[in-house]
Amino acid sequence: MSLSAGISASTSFTEEQLAGYVISATQEVFSTMVMMDITDEFPLKEPVSRFKCSITGMVGFAGTYSGVISIHCPVELALKITSNMLGIDCDEINDDLNDAVGEIANMLGGSVKQVLSKGGLDIKLSIPTVISGEDYTVNSLSDMDCVVIPFVIENHKLLVGLTLKKED
Numbered sequence: 083m084s085l086s087a088g089i090s091a092s093t094s095f096t097e098e099q100l101a102g103y104v105i106s107a108t109q110e111v112f113s114t115m116v117m118m119d120i121t122d123e124f125p126l127k128e129p130v131s132r133f134k135c136s137i138t139g140m141v142g143f144a145g146t147y148s149g150v151i152s153i154h155c156p157v158e159l160a161l162k163i164t165s166n167m168l169g170i171d172c173d174e175i176n177d178d179l180n181d182a183v184g185e186i187a188n189m190l191g192g193s194v195k196q197v198l199s200k201g202g203l204d205i206k207l208s209i210p211t212v213i214s215g216e217d218y219t220v221n222s223l224s225d226m227d228c229v230v231i232p233f234v235i236e237n238h239k240l241l242v243g244l245t246l247k248k249e250d
Contacts, residue, residue, distance in 0.1 A: 095246065100229040101125070104151075104244050107193035108233060111186060116167045123232040123239075130154075130230065130241060132219050137179065139187030142208035147198050149246035151191045153183065157214065159238035175214055184210030194244060 105122045112120040137160045140152040155163070157175060164172040164182040172178050191207045199205040230243040 095227045097125070097227075097229050100227060100244050100246065101231055103194050103197050104190075104229060104231045104242050107190050107197075108231070108242050110193060111189045112235070115189060116163055116186070118163065118166055118235050120233050120235050123234060126230045126232050126241075131221055132217070133215075134217050136160075136218070137175070137183050137212065137214040138218075138220060139183040140211045140213075141187045141191035143191065143195065143205055143246070144208070145199075145205040145249070147205055147246055147248055149244065151187060151194055151245075152220070152243045153187050153190065153240060154220070154243070155183065155240040156238060159235060159240060162236070162238075180212045180214075184212045187212075190242065198246075 101122075101124050105124065108122070109120055112118050133154055135157050136154055137157055138152055138154045140150050143149045143151070157179075160179055160183055161172050161174075163186070164170075164179045167182050167186075168178060170178065172182075188207065188210045195205045195207060227247065228243065228245045230241055233240050233242060
């Protein structure tokens with residue numbers, strides 16, 4: 083797999099380009115690994131940085147591109163996702179829930195990496211980081227290209243964000 087000419091020449095992306103990568107990756111991961119239909123509601127109407135009773139999984143990029151892909155999900159939905167993904171009843175925040183959300187972030191990162199990378203060799207992914215809490219804030223402190231896509235699953239909303247910068 084090689085970079086498309088447009089991606090290779092680009093030093094920044096439009097919001098629509100990044101959104102397309104995120105939507106495609108998210109729909110693929112959820113249909114094949116979680117067995118749940120997910121619908122995007124792009125564009126995001128209002129910025130969101132504060133989360134209540136939620137869980138966030140993140141994976142970082144380093145190499146030709148640097149950045150972070152993240153999934154922000156209410157705990158109630160994360161429990162359903164984990165149960166579907168692992169084929170078990172998950173009814174509390176535990177290692178299974180953290181592992182499932184981290185693995186989804188990792189799979190999303192891998193999908194986006196393949197679109198941006200020369201066969202996966204010029205971008206490295208970090209190990210997933212998962213945070214959860216009753217009330218927390220996530221802020222990006224960079225000038226990178228960024229897009230946040232709202233999604234709906236079974237009347238629940240979740241967000242997937244991608245922050246990306248091409249390194250010189």
